Amino acid sequence: MSTITVDGYKEAHQTLSLPELEQSLYDEGRILMDRVLVTLHGEEHRVRRLLEMKIFKKDFFNYYEKEVLPAVVNATLARFLPTGRTDLMDFGRRAMLDLTADFAGIDRPAGTEEERDALLSILNGLGVAATLGQYTGDREVMRAVAAKALSDFDSRFFRPSAERRRQLLAEVAAGRLAEDALPRDILTILVKNEGKAGLTPDMILRETGFYFLAGAHTSVHSLTHAMHEIFQWTAAHPEDAERVQKDPLFVQRCVHESFRLHPSSPIAQRRPTCPVHLPDGQSATPEDTVVIDLFHANRQPSAFGADAAAFNPYRELPPIQAPYGITFGVGIHTCLGRNLAAGDVSKASTDPATHQYGTVTLLALALIANGCRPDPDNAPQREARIKREAWAVYPVLLGA
Numbered sequence: 001m002s003t004i005t006v007d008g009y010k011e012a013h014q015t016l017s018l019p020e021l022e023q024s025l026y027d028e029g030r031i032l033m034d035r036v037l038v039t040l041h042g043e044e045h046r047v048r049r050l051l052e053m054k055i056f057k058k059d060f061f062n063y064y065e066k067e068v069l070p071a072v073v074n075a076t077l078a079r080f081l082p083t084g085r086t087d088l089m090d091f092g093r094r095a096m097l098d099l100t101a102d103f104a105g106i107d108r109p110a111g112t113e114e115e116r117d118a119l120l121s122i123l124n125g126l127g128v129a130a131t132l133g134q135y136t137g138d139r140e141v142m143r144a145v146a147a148k149a150l151s152d153f154d155s156r157f158f159r160p161s162a163e164r165r166r167q168l169l170a171e172v173a174a175g176r177l178a179e180d181a182l183p184r185d186i187l188t189i190l191v192k193n194e195g196k197a198g199l200t201p202d203m204i205l206r207e208t209g210f211y212f213l214a215g216a217h218t219s220v221h222s223l224t225h226a227m228h229e230i231f232q233w234t235a236a237h238p239e240d241a242e243r244v245q246k247d248p249l250f251v252q253r254c255v256h257e258s259f260r261l262h263p264s265s266p267i268a269q270r271r272p273t274c275p276v277h278l279p280d281g282q283s284a285t286p287e288d289t290v291v292i293d294l295f296h297a298n299r300q301p302s303a304f305g306a307d308a309a310a311f312n313p314y315r316e317l318p319p320i321q322a323p324y325g326i327t328f329g330v331g332i333h334t335c336l337g338r339n340l341a342a343g344d345v346s347k348a349s350t351d352p353a354t355h356q357y358g359t360v361t362l363l364a365l366a367l368i369a370n371g372c373r374p375d376p377d378n379a380p381q382r383e384a385r386i387k388r389e390a391w392a393v394y395p396v397l398l399g400a
């Protein structure tokens with residue numbers, strides 16, 4: 001029983017595509033992650049993924065970026081602009097909370113700050129479940145935190161949201177409501193398919209909670225890393241300070257480069273379903289753990305150049321190579337929210353007015369447009385409790 005690590009870029013890519021390897025990163029976090037999309041394998045995974053991909057109909061990204069996102073960003077900014085300051089992690093969590101809740105299908109009928117705070121604390125509790133395997137302290141204490149978050153989520157948010165969707169679907173079935181008037185979210189898709197493909201109410205609860213978490217947590221950390229890199233870059237390259245104000249495609253390049261350097265999960269982890277030869281020549285059995293080191297693969301000089309470990313938004317890569325490396329995974333578990341978070345990769349012919357930028361870039365642009373800069377009196381602090389590269393707090397100033 002050993003741990004086999006794959007850290008070459010090409011080899012990591014190929015390893016993630018092997019059908020003989022199944023998910024094992026979330027074994028410790030079963031309370032939330034048991035049989036959610038990212039922990040399923042084989043046919044069950046394929047059926048669930050196809051079902052959930054239905055949300056991305058043709059105009060979905062345009063609808064999301066032009067209709068859902070601006071209102072959420074403005075409301076979040078309105079909270080902080082009068083004080084002239086925010087913490088990037090708090091700003092990101094509040095913005096992503098609403099965006100991802102809308103995407104997942106979690107209603108917030110009261111629309112109050114108390115309601116958002118309750119959901120925020122649930123989000124933090126669910127986050128504990130997903131990262132339990134990397135937690136260095138007492139895991140039992142944290143497991144209880146995650147269990148409480150899931151139970152609060154169930155009673156206050158999930159059940160009423162699922163019930164409202166059941167009623168709307170009944171209205172559609174009775175011909176009193178048009179199908180396209182249904183909410184465009186994951187929960188509506190799941191409730192519509194309840195009982196099919198093994199979807200029990202418990203599983204729908206965990207799946208909705210997982211989506212809420214998968215969308216929000218990853219993007220919050222990515223936004224803070226990206227803003228940090230942009231601050232560092234413009235301090236060292238004052239000639240680009242104006243460019244970040246005026247060139248949204250350049251800001252997206254910065255965000256993609258930051259995604260590459262700071263994948264929100266530094267590793268993917270798999271368990272062989274049978275003895276398997278890995279593409280880098282190593283062999284593994286079902287007793288072994290295969291770790292795919294996304295962090296180091298994304299910094300490999302042979303794939304990204306001699307300065308691979310440095311932030312360089314002018315990096316030139318072959319067109320087939322994603323600028324964010326394998327940060328969004330590869331193969332059957334490739335991130336379903338990648339386009340939502342990262343947008344399209346721009347080309348020389350891209351029109352900035354119609355381009356799809358992705359949530360993280362759009363949040364970064366909103367912060368930049370509002371004078372976001374490091375707070376000289378309050379240094380940012382790293383998160384020390386988990387074995388991942390993350391910020392705990394990142395105080396910034398806003399406005400003139």
Ligand code: HEM
Binds near residue numbers: 222327335340
């Ligand atoms: C910066 C933002 C994000 C990053 C870096 C990220 C990263 C990842 C990675 C690495 C995986 C694959 C895990 C594995 O192979 O073990 C994944 C899977 C997934 N992500 Fe994301 N993600 C992000 C945002 C989102 C968003 C916004 C959503 C949804 C709204 C989302 C939904 C999912 C889902 C559903 C899966 C599971 C796919 C499957 O197993 O078939 N992610 N993500």
